């Protein structure tokens with residue numbers, strides 16, 4: 516893995532007060548150029564060459580993660596069966612399928628690769644959290660949890676609102692690290708209104724932060740079979756209070 520020298524750096528030219536006005540009006544925001552360009556490129560290179568992805572899906576009522584060791588032993592038939600089960604449950608309810616690496620858990624367990632530790636420190640540093648407090652108006656935001664995600668052809672995340680009791684999520688964020696993408700390739704972060712219509716959609720992009728308030732109905736549309744690339748992001752929530760540590 517290529518390591519960035521310094522880790523991510525917040526773009527010093529961002530106008531927090533102007534962004535706060537936009538967020539206040541819509542409850543969501545797409546911030547282009549969130550990091551300095553060289554540090555965004557370095558972070559992209561780390562994620563684009565990362566190889567140890569879990570497969571993340573929903574089983575019963577909970578998150579289920581298939582680690583890389585186990586994935587390697589799954590036959591094409593087993594994978595196809597799993598896919599069919601996932602498709603069946605996605606028809607009616609909350610389901611997802613994408614690859615991830617749990618940065619928050621790995622940092623607390625002391626096993627995160629150094630570049631992901633730097634990323635976690637950036638997301639929990641005063642520069643980033645201070646800007647997030649200013650934009651969202653939530654002065655009690657105390658920490659950010661985080662995972663890296665990769666969506667390739669067939670991956671999706673159905674409609675949900677991110678609200679989980681006891682997690683104190685004030686806002687959700689998606690740090691976009693996809694260098695080139697077309698809306699036709701899917702993977703669009705869609706926001707739904709009370710009638711089930713898509714009221715807005717953010718197309719995967721590079722070095723941009725999507726931010727939205729919790730709870731809010733949203734989904735990631737399925738990445739199309741003809742998408743040639745991967746949708747790469749760092750996602751998580753800005754949470755109130757002190758980081759409780761492992762398993763939260």
Ligand SMILES: O=C(O)CCC(=O)C(=O)O
Pocket residue numbers: 664672677689704733734735748750
């Ligand atoms: O990747 C995205 O754009 C959104 C992810 C999301 O909604 C979630 O992880 O809950």
Ligand SMILES: [Fe+2]
Pocket residue numbers: 675676677687733
């Ligand atoms: Fe979500």
